[in-house]
Amino acid sequence: MRIPDFKLERYFARWEFSAPYLLCSSDIEGWRMKDLLALADPDGQARWDALTLGYTESTGLPALREEIAALYPGLSPDDVLTFAGAQEAVFVLMNVLLGAGDHAVVTWPGYQSLYEVARATGADVTLLPLREEDGWALDLDALRRALTPRTRVVVVNFPHNPTGALPDRATFEALCALCDERGIHLLSDEVYRLLEHDARDTLPPAASVSPRAFSLGVMSKAFGLAGLRVGWLASRDADVLRRCMAYKDYTTICNAAPAEVLALIALRAKARVLERSRALLAANLALLDSFFARHADTFQWVRPRAGSVAFPRLLRDEPVARFAQALVEREGVLLLPGDVYDFPGNHFRLGLGRSNLPDALVRLERFVSDTRGSGG
Incomplete structure (x- = not known):
């Protein structure tokens, strides 16, 4: 069997364990072993x-x-x-x-x-x-x-x-x-x-x-x-x-x-496990609603109806991959460019399920403000 490289996984292999803020992860914040075992019947x-x-x-x-x-x-x-x-x-x-x-x-x-x-x-x-x-x-x-x-x-x-x-x-x-x-x-x-x-x-x-x-x-x-x-x-x-x-x-x-x-x-x-996941998503979505309202000149998004990811679009006249590269190098915040899906339109994947999303948004907002009008 011959199969192309998995672009998303190759991208994460480069950054996932070095970037401190994974603002593009698709999973929910992982459980600690001791906390999961505390739920055991x-x-x-x-x-x-x-x-x-x-x-x-x-x-x-x-x-x-x-x-x-x-x-x-x-x-x-x-x-x-x-x-x-x-x-x-x-x-x-x-x-x-x-x-x-x-x-x-x-x-x-x-x-x-x-x-x-x-x-x-x-x-x-x-x-x-x-x-x-x-x-x-x-x-x-x-x-x-x-x-x-x-x-x-x-x-x-x-x-x-x-x-x-x-x-x-x-x-x-x-x-x-x-x-x-x-x-x-x-x-x-x-x-x-x-x-x-x-x-x-x-x-x-x-x-x-x-x-x-x-x-x-x-x-x-x-x-x-x-x-x-x-x-x-x-x-x-x-x-x-x-x-x-x-x-x-x-x-x-x-x-x-x-x-x-x-x-x-x-x-x-599962009731307690899912309650944790949903509470984290609800809190992070509220922050993202405010963020995208403040930066409507830079980003456009269709608010997600479900799940732990969204697919906003960068409105600047620069490739989203270049924007993401500069962001992770300056602020340690990782976004996933739509290029990994071979999908046009300057979109990027945004993850909603991590507990450090508030800190990551602060850094993203600073980057957006610092680079406004500079092309990144």
Whole structure:
């Protein structure tokens, strides 16, 4: 398999552990181990205390799959397959569903693996643009036009990375119905689900709506546990899940035992875990509302409806990559230029989920003021 460099990951490899302010991270502030263990119920604590570092079940710890299945109305633990992060789940599913001569449609801008892994299987990929002028909305008519008799998979990501877009329920259910009518699998990347800024906007999981859909989940985003590297696919398509299970024998085989128990503890305490995430996002969004109002001459944004990222646009007559480079060098604040998505328009990804966002905004504001009229 030949696959291009992952531009976003290469960018983060350069800056993630040297820049003090990651104002573009997509995850929620990570939990400290002691704070997570303090949430453990007696069974979870007993599992942690008695843990041995051997191999685990390839499908995932049964108790963990039971907790994951509870996130998907109508699904059982047998409808869940765990992976070492969402990235592995994408890789495995794309290789199971696609091959030379097949076709996939993927929303864009988006996480690069959602389309590059599909291309690497030999499939043709059509990128379906989301447009700022439409509020980053999903255009179902454009999707219909993109479908062909060879289309095997449609890939969407809502809540959306990097824009924070979220369709209404009618649009989402129409998307699921369209894929069902055409006999097309839907991969619904839902790693930011449960981070809706208005809980009334929460969509049902695709796996609960359609028997051909796959809901992608992970502990990294809403739950603030990226270091666990625990992800999953949920689906009622038993045949494809079985094929994914067999393919996984050639990747990680099984998850890390400590990660599974820690994920189980977090999911059993999900109300408290999610409350922390949502409170952090609400506080940071309020600061960003004021920031963008003060700097309407420099930035434009579509306020995100869900998730922990947004995709503002730099209005200055300079490339956003140059702006971001100067910012991180002078102030230690990292933004993610839209170039990493190969997406036009001088956009950049902004992360909403870190506790030091207030300090990062102070530094960004100082940089904006100091460079106003200077071209950076």
